[in-house]
Amino acid sequence: MKKAELMDYDKALELFEPVLGFEVHVELNTKTKMFCGCANEFGQGANTNTCPTCLGLPGGLPQVNAKAIESSIRLGLALGCEIAEYSRFARKNYFYPDTAKNFQTSQYDEPIAFNGQLTIELESGRQVTIDIERAHMEDDAGKLTHVGGATGRIQGADYSLVDYNRGGVPLVEIVTQMIEGGEADSPEIGRTYVAAIREIVKALGVSNARMEEGNVRCDANVSLRPRGSGKLGTRTETKNVNSLRSVERAVRYEIQRQAALLAAGGTITQETRHWHEDTGITSAGRPKSDADDYRYFPEPDLVPVAPSRAWVEELRATLPEPPAARRKRLQADWGFANLEFQDVVNSDLLDAVEATVAAGASAQSSRKWWTGEVARLANVAGVSADSLVEPVQLAALIELVTAGTLTDRLARQVLEGVIAGEGTPLEVVEIRGLAVVSDDGPLIEAIDLALASQPDVLAKIRDGKVQAAGAVIGAVMKAMRGQADAARVRELVLERAGTAE
């Protein structure tokens, strides 16, 4: 593929002002498709979840999934949108093999939700408010696999294969207004915005929200306006940007590519571009042309959706705390420094730490265990940390450490036992005989033995060289096989050294 000329990023921003827009598609996690009762699930083999309606066969009639409407309204409300009193479906007509009906059932001039707002916070602390133009409902297309050709891409393929299991799955498309003033932060705004949407749909429980599985997909619109010019540039729409990092990279790439083209006296073609995750570049798709004359018209097979205000308010009452507000509250409650808190957020352990604190553990211990030992073991096992151990079990373990029953070292062994399914932390302590020896008797016995066998150390301690006690403490800990509290051993060593004759 031909590599485009890129302008240095800072230079591009000196000459041009980036203008952004995003379309984020959210796949809802309803049990069935949008307009038919076929299962909304994958991994069961190709074309196993289809019927005359989602295959567009003669006689197939759509029926609206009530749960999808409910999820769409809740998502609209979470984005600060107004919910339409009267909303309709429309046919968007085009021919493409992934769309068996030859039209997508979507919404045109009467979307279910509109006029929303979402404020995001960048790493610098800068707050950016994104205006949401609309969030509308539609059905997803099937999945194409391109066969033959050099690259496995659509260009140059010999033929393509279609699996319609995804065809008809409910989507909500969230469309922003034009985002101006992003400046050098533009790529980060893209990433942070999509991350915020992902977080919201996850908190609402309306989507599985896994970008790697295409549950949340982003199309990024980028155009450049020459500094001092009031006139908007021609935009490109980059599709297939399916990770947070890719959103950032794709926006940055388009800014640099368009700037180089414009500065060299060229023009931007209004077109769809494809993002290539592997090479980190975009390539031209089809130009916007006749093909985009979709001849929208109202879907004659479906009646309007007119959600009552009472229902909308009922759904509003089910909204969870907005994720951004929740993060602020938790950080304040826990008294975490920014880095400590970011560590928890980036490890996707917010829920786990919250549940552990709720089960009685201190916030700092919960954080330390989750992002430390549990994360380490999870990493070794190649699973997510929160799937390894129940928060309530970890809280019980932390309690044993706090109570002095376990040292950190013993607690790590107990944790391994809990993960191995040997029982609760207390059960593992009993089964493995791991508790700290808290009875001074056996400790004093071991200490006296160690002091007697190291008379030179004893002499030094008596001379006031307290640091010499380390050798005795080490010997005692070894004799106790680690099941002693080192601080208590130290106390006792000094005491015995002082009194022993």
Place this chain on the structure above:
Amino acid sequence: MSEITAEQVAHLANLARIDLSPEEITRLTAELGQIVDSVAKVAEVATPEVPATSHPMPLTNVFRADVVVPSLSVEEALSGSTDRDGDKFRVPAILDEE
């Protein structure tokens, strides 16, 4: 008479993937013109008090519960296709080489 042109009809036919002969285009240009004129007559009668409608039935909120019903078998689903590869539909190349 409305302003439907032969070019518009040819464009529409292309969008709808309908192959029309020049004679058909001429005939449809006239017929579509008449249809547009007829609709315009109706629009004259419709006062602002008559809301636009897309459906003859005064119904809203007809929903289906989110309950899975059996799908077609893979064989049934693929039975109408002209070409297949395993359990997938096979279609001709979509785009040319770049």
